[in-house]
Amino acid sequence: MRRNCLMRFFLIWMLTGSALFTLRAQEATTVPQAQQLERIDTLEIDDRYTIQFDTTETPDLRPWVRKELMPVCRQWYPKIIEMLPSEGFNAPTEVKVTFKADMDGVAYASGTQITAAGPWYRRQLQGEALGSIVHELVHVVQQYRNRRGRQRNPSWMVEGVADYIRWFLYEPAKNRPRVDPKRSNYDDSYRTTAAFLDYAVRQHDPELIRKFNAAMREGTYTPDLWDRWTGHSAKAIWSEYVETLQN
Ligand SMILES: [Zn+2]
Structure with a gap:
């Protein structure tokens, strides 16, 4: 009788223990999923231009993006457009800046997309980070395409x-x-x-x-x-x- 009681206790302990373990395991698998949530901040400028900032892979850069980078882009994207006009040209109205967790180098612009290397930006927050995005925004506004039969730009x-x-x-x-x-x-x-x-x-x-x-x-x-x-x-x-x- 006593052994039976112990056995039952042991069984209950085993079951609740494994239930708790399953719960923990579920939590553990849901954390990385939460990190995959999209972290995108949208900047609207003069009802005309929209710049999106994607820090999904580099959430630690998000406060800097919001506090420092977005105000610089708000001011400088329209300024750069004004500096670089040409006949019949309309600058891109939608731009996206994505910070990658795993990328070497600094940043590059392709069409209307800027891709930036998270590790470099993390090191340069007090240094060259803002200026380098200004440089890439110029490329977005340049929109130089090498056209067939035309001179290639040096x-x-x-x-x-x-x-x-x-x-x-x-x-x-x-x-x-x-x-x-x-x-x-x-x-x-x-x-x-x-x-x-x-x-x-x-x-x-x-x-x-x-x-x-x-x-x-x-x-x-x-x-x-x-x-x-x-x-x-x-x-x-x-x-x-x-x-x-x-x-
Ligand atoms: Zn460049």
Whole structure:
């Protein structure tokens, strides 16, 4: 009788124990599912543009996206559009920025999508994070397509325009890149070309970026446009710029 009682107790203990275990196991499997919930913030700008920010894979970046990145995009997406007009062109009205958990490098733009490497952004929140998204937004607005039978845009100019807007218009002056004339050339792309474009805009033609943008969007960029619009080749303007660095 006593043994029977113990057996029953043991049986009940086993059953409730395994029931609890099953419950825990269920909880354990539902946690990762919860992490897969979409985390998307939507920014509406002037009833005209919508930018979505997807931090599904990088939820820790979401507070930064909301507090810092969204206000910058609200201000700068329409600004960049205004800086880069061309005849008959309408900038994309829907843009998406996705932060990936497992991605090397920094970020890239493809059409209206920006894909950003979570690990790099996590390290750069106090550094280059915001500026790099401004750079990618320029690519979204550029919408340069290499058209058949048209000139291919030189990538140093495409990246130079994006970095010019980023470093010389968006970033504070103290962050501007410094060019070492001994080791660089105007077509080095990115920061060096950005500094070169800044010099050309200030010294030769304040409309230069707008004009080159329109030409690149329409597939009509050729090196002789430099001569046509400034009276000098890019090479000659670079020599002039280098002179100013040495003095
Ligand atoms: Zn770029």
